[in-house]
């Protein structure tokens with residue numbers, strides 16, 4: 001009898017775990033940034049339409065005001081240099097532009113991170129294509145940019 005109950009519990013437990021896993025379907029990615037103005041990746045692939053959780057970890061030690069980092073994902077075909085230029089003026093909004101044209105390019109973004117900080121952002125890339133990502137801290141986008149390929 002005890003054995004049957006144990007088996008039943010095991011079956012119930014494994015289906016509960018399965019249900020949990022199914023509910024949290026999607027991909028989690030981790031990207032790091034550092035004091036030499038670099039992300040640890042220039043490009044990666046995801047599935048279009050899949051829920052992505054991206055964790056940005058700032059491994060740097062320099063203060064946020066001097067070497068803050070964020071990660072902003074833009075729509076395919078966005079004017080990355082234009083966006084980064086507008087971002088410089090958005091000091092009070094942690095370098096995320098607030099005007100309609102630039103705001104419309106943003107798919108998702110993390111917070112601006114100081115040393116040792118991290119932030120997670122969840123988003124879906126709706127269509128296949130090449131989605132640029134940048135750090136919008138002034139002067140960083142030239143080195144800190146890359147492409148997410150949604151397949």
Ligand SMILES: [Cu+2]
Nearest residue numbers: 069135137140
């Ligand atoms: Cu940066």
